[in-house]
Amino acid sequence: MRPEKKYLVDEVSTHLAKSDYVYLANYERITVDETAELRASLAEHDAEFHVVKNTIFGIAAGEKEYPDVSEHLSGPTAIIVGGNNPSGVAKVLNKFFKDKEKVDLKVGIFNDKTLDKQQIEALAKLPGLESLRAQLLGLLTQPGTGLVRVLNAVPQNVVNVLQAKVRAENGE
Numbered sequence: 035m036r037p038e039k040k041y042l043v044d045e046v047s048t049h050l051a052k053s054d055y056v057y058l059a060n061y062e063r064i065t066v067d068e069t070a071e072l073r074a075s076l077a078e079h080d081a082e083f084h085v086v087k088n089t090i091f092g093i094a095a096g097e098k099e100y101p102d103v104s105e106h107l108s109g110p111t112a113i114i115v116g117g118n119n120p121s122g123v124a125k126v127l128n129k130f131f132k133d134k135e136k137v138d139l140k141v142g143i144f145n146d147k148t149l150d151k152q153q154i155e156a157l158a159k160l161p162g163l164e165s166l167r168a169q170l171l172g173l174l175t176q177p178g179t180g181l182v183r184v185l186n187a188v189p190q191n192v193v194n195v196l197q198a199k200v201r202a203e204n205g206e
């Protein structure tokens with residue numbers, strides 16, 4: 035392999051190493067300003083948008099032992115990688131692609147599994163990472179809260195019974 039091609043493969047491999055997922059998009063009709071807008075939106079999730087050559091991506095993906103997505107490697111291709119919130123990034127992409135109606139998702143790879151366009155859209159509909167963490171925390175604390183209420187109810191009940199007994203003895 036020529037040195038300049040090896041350099042490009044190494045660069046794409048570096049990008050792929052930034053996250054457990056990669057989304058491939060067709061950016062054919064997107065303008066420079068729209069690309070800057072998309073990159074700014076993705077930066078909020080620590081994600082990046084990079085234009086790549088299909089052959090270079092194919093080689094880099096093969097080295098990382100990604101599933102074969104060669105059928106999707108035609109036409110202009112950009113990769114979206116980075117950050118630890120794949121559903122948040124998918125939300126940004128879906129919103130951008132629906133608003134602009136110019137670019138389109140081709141395919142995604144998440145934890146060595148291929149995601150088609152519908153699966154990426156379903157991923158985008160999931161709550162954000164922070165929301166999921168809050169929901170999990172709520173589920174984990176719920177049994178403990180119930181136990182505390184039960185344990186607290188026993189002394190409360192005993193106090194109420196004793197107070198009623200004292201009132202009865204005093205003739206109140």
